[in-house]
Amino acid sequence: MSLTTEVADEVSSPTRPAWGAVFAMAFGVFSLITAEFLPVSLLTPMAHSLGVSEGQAGQTVTITALVALFTSLVTGSVTRRIDRRIVMLVFSLLLIASALMVAFAADLTVILLARVLLGMAIGGFWTLSTAITMRLVPTDQVPRALSIVFSGISLATIIATPLGSYLGGLVGWRNIFMLTAGLGAVALLWQFFTLPAMPAENKARNGGVLALLRMGVMRWGMLAVIMMFTGHFAFFTYLRPFLEGVAQLNLNQLSLVLLAFGVANFFGTSLAGFLVTRSVSLTLSGMALLMSITALLLVSFGDVSWMVGAGVAIWGMAFGSMPTGWSTWISRAVPDDAESGGGLLVATIQLAITVGAAAGGWMFDLRGAGGVFVASGVLMLLAALTIFTRVRHHG
Numbered sequence: 001m002s003l004t005t006e007v008a009d010e011v012s013s014p015t016r017p018a019w020g021a022v023f024a025m026a027f028g029v030f031s032l033i034t035a036e037f038l039p040v041s042l043l044t045p046m047a048h049s050l051g052v053s054e055g056q057a058g059q060t061v062t063i064t065a066l067v068a069l070f071t072s073l074v075t076g077s078v079t080r081r082i083d084r085r086i087v088m089l090v091f092s093l094l095l096i097a098s099a100l101m102v103a104f105a106a107d108l109t110v111i112l113l114a115r116v117l118l119g120m121a122i123g124g125f126w127t128l129s130t131a132i133t134m135r136l137v138p139t140d141q142v143p144r145a146l147s148i149v150f151s152g153i154s155l156a157t158i159i160a161t162p163l164g165s166y167l168g169g170l171v172g173w174r175n176i177f178m179l180t181a182g183l184g185a186v187a188l189l190w191q192f193f194t195l196p197a198m199p200a201e202n203k204a205r206n207g208g209v210l211a212l213l214r215m216g217v218m219r220w221g222m223l224a225v226i227m228m229f230t231g232h233f234a235f236f237t238y239l240r241p242f243l244e245g246v247a248q249l250n251l252n253q254l255s256l257v258l259l260a261f262g263v264a265n266f267f268g269t270s271l272a273g274f275l276v277t278r279s280v281s282l283t284l285s286g287m288a289l290l291m292s293i294t295a296l297l298l299v300s301f302g303d304v305s306w307m308v309g310a311g312v313a314i315w316g317m318a319f320g321s322m323p324t325g326w327s328t329w330i331s332r333a334v335p336d337d338a339e340s341g342g343g344l345l346v347a348t349i350q351l352a353i354t355v356g357a358a359a360g361g362w363m364f365d366l367r368g369a370g371g372v373f374v375a376s377g378v379l380m381l382l383a384a385l386t387i388f389t390r391v392r393h394h395g
Helices: 003-010 019-041 043-050 054-078 084-103 108-134 139-171 173-194 209-214 216-237 239-246 251-275 280-300 305-320 322-333 335-394
Strands: none
Touching: 019 043, 019 054, 019 084, 019 108, 019 139, 019 173, 043 054, 043 108, 043 173, 054 108, 054 209, 054 335, 084 108, 084 173, 108 139, 108 322, 108 335, 139 173, 139 251, 139 322, 209 216, 209 335, 216 239, 216 280, 216 322, 216 335, 239 251, 239 305, 239 335, 251 280, 251 305, 251 322, 280 305, 280 322, 280 335, 305 322, 322 335
């Protein structure tokens, strides 16, 4: 029996796609990512208004990621008996409540509590997104549907952060969070009218998310995820110092390159929906290899501005395929328990984000931005080899 047939047999796959619900999920992703990273673009006015340092205000992003990590591990088991439609609507309500709490907060403590709610929504939404998408469209259309859902990440990267920074200067940071609550309300209504009833299927393995690591292919897969996302977030965290210090780009050139990254990232997400229907593992290993080569070329030709711009765009395009690629891989590796698989994937990515930023900082102090890029390139090469040799039979 083929893997695709197994997926069809073991998952409640509809005969007709619910594209309205898929786009509602994508808008939910857009709203959540917008809310998660808004403090990055509004850090200075928030800190000044609250009378705290920018470092303290930056913890609003840290706490969100930490709560998302822990939530991703328990969401599947805690909500095991609840209709998935209701669970997703609750996550949208948490987003609205969090944004309103931040908008009206008198001090940093209230904001941190609000960001705990947002972390719960993000961790839970990501955990269930793959499993729910598998229940909205026929099996052969799952990769395309996942690419639509995850395009919300790229759109938020392109639009939300720069727009938030610009509008924050015009209307104030509190009103930006009011607008975010409005986005959450639109997502809630859209999901309310489009998501079908999805009774819990109670197929989770004993032991929950971590029990999946007993499977050899899952251990290799998550190792590859850690290497890829650690490499990416080390690269991305220190991209600006590289562009300013090594490539010597001015502010306008820098903005243009970062925009190119965002646009290419969106294109990569769309492209992944096409590529993974051919081969998931070849898509993931090929993109990791491309990112490895790109990182090493950037270090070698960092003084050639057009090559730097092209390299950053290629990296953005290749990384854009990762969320769709890995979510599709999960849907095929554990089709009978995609919720636990999604939770493990989210937790692994959150861990990689933390490791990437920390290890990148250590390498930056040791060898500069070029050293970070070389390390990222090596990690990507190791990830490509791991996927090609150990994970391939599930894609």
